[in-house]
Amino acid sequence: MQSRILTDEQIARVHEVSLDILDRIGVIVPHEDMLSRLSDRGARVDASGQRVRIPADLIDWALGKAGKTFTLYGRDLSNTAEFGKGRRNYNAAAGQASWLDEPSGERRYATLDDVSTATRLADALESITIPGSMPDPHELPVQFRCVAVAAEMIRNTTKPITFWLYDRASAKYLVELLVALRGSEAEAEKYPLFYPFLEPISPLRFPMDGIDLLYETSRLNLPVPIGPMAQMGMSAPATMAGTIAQQNAEVLAGLVITQCVREGLPVCYGGLCHSFDMTTTQIIFGGPEQAIFGVAMTQMGKSYGLPVYINVGLTDSKRPDAQAGTESGITLQLGAAAGADIFGHMGICGADQAASPDLLVMQNEIISYVESVMRQMEFSDETFAVDVIDTVGPGGSFIAEMHTAGHFRKEMWFPKLFDRGYYDAWSADGARSMADRCTEKKRQLLAEHRPEPLPDEMSREFDRIVAAASSELTT
Helix, strand or coil, X not given: CCCCCCCHHHHHHHHHHHHHHHHHHCEECCCHHHHHHHXXXXXXXXXXXXXXXXXXXHHHHHHHHCECCEEXXXXXXXXXXXXXXXXXXXXXXXXXXXXXCCCCCCCEECCHHHHHHHHHHHHHCCCCCECECCECCCCCCHHHHHHHHHHHHHXXXXXXXXXXXXXXXXXXXXXXXXXXXXXXXXXXXXXXXXXXXXXXXXXXECCHHHHHCHHHHHHXXXXXEECCCCEECCCECXXXXXXXXXXHHHHHHHHHHHHHHCCXXXXXXXXXXXXXXXXXXXXXXXXXXXXXXXXXXXXXXXXXXXXXXXXXXXXXXXXXXXXXXXXXHHHHHHHHHHCCCEEEEECEECCCCEECHHHHHHHHHHHHHHHHHCCCCCCCHHHHCHHHHHHHCCCCCCCCCHHHHHHHHHHCCCCCCCCCCCHHHHHHCCCCCHHHHHHHHHHHHHHHCCCCCCCHHHHHHHHHHHHHHHHHHCC
């Protein structure tokens, strides 16, 4: 199954327009050393205005140098997220300011305990490949917050993790955590656990800290997703074509920057553009434009041979309801059929309104549904089952056949939360809604699931690293 929106001619045209944007208009790069490196590579640099105009041959150089496949490894090395290898990965959200304990409840500022809860829940959800921190703990100073978050996440999952990195100083301690986890710098480079996310600021600007911290994480050759969130009509043109071209230009500029930090650094193409709602004056997460953007940006990233990250499977709804299911399911299915490598961020209540564990549980079920749709059918003598059809004959039933018993479990998808029961049974069970079932499942998983604990010596080393980061970075 495959979904396509852009023709080959349109892909070529987007690329051509993006090159024109970068060569004629350029991007703002507020980083002195990077400006020097870009100039050395042939970019036209206006140092006083920090504007860089990037020629097409520099884009070609970066595309030729960039690593196009990589794997993230959990604390348990058998838990992996593979990129550029034909596998689909799903991650929970990273860094929402608020936390929602229950659907329709009161939002509150998040805490480090909420990070523990979110991570442990994602560890238990079989369809979530990469747990995200989900909330951003408000009580911790921002200067070392990401270090404490990473340590807490590692304690609560054996899968790869994702969270927001802050700056180069704190990234040094994150590298130290990863080296402590793996036992050596060589093993930390061989088995990356997380990646730093380079997010250009649309239109056509880069954050100083986002570039600067790569100088630290590149020591371990950590992969870099490059993902602006250009908003159609707000931080990008009010047309889909213009937004796609600008987003593509920003990603290509980011690609050049990563290769100027370290040649061969693995990257992921972030097709994360959105549209801006002129009625509500906020970003749109689940509209039909999001499905179009997801497919189109996947096609663009794949045209460069890069793994692709898209923002689908999201919703503008505030609870696990019909709207959330519709928006999450349709956009995620089309994105998966387009061939993207990772989809996120799951578990967000509305458009960055809060982190919601209940929505994460529902989206886990939707991912399972989508993965079943994407399965490969087997066409063999065994599955055509002509002999069984002959045995049953006209007017018979297949329910009692051994062939049925041997095949139905792998040929059909069986939900864990969606309701398929008889009406009377559903009514007798309290006529529970999808939201009710999500909440019940969330509570069950949090009550029962405990990931493998860290060894005591390693846990103490993590405490030491977090304490050192807190002492050095907040004084």
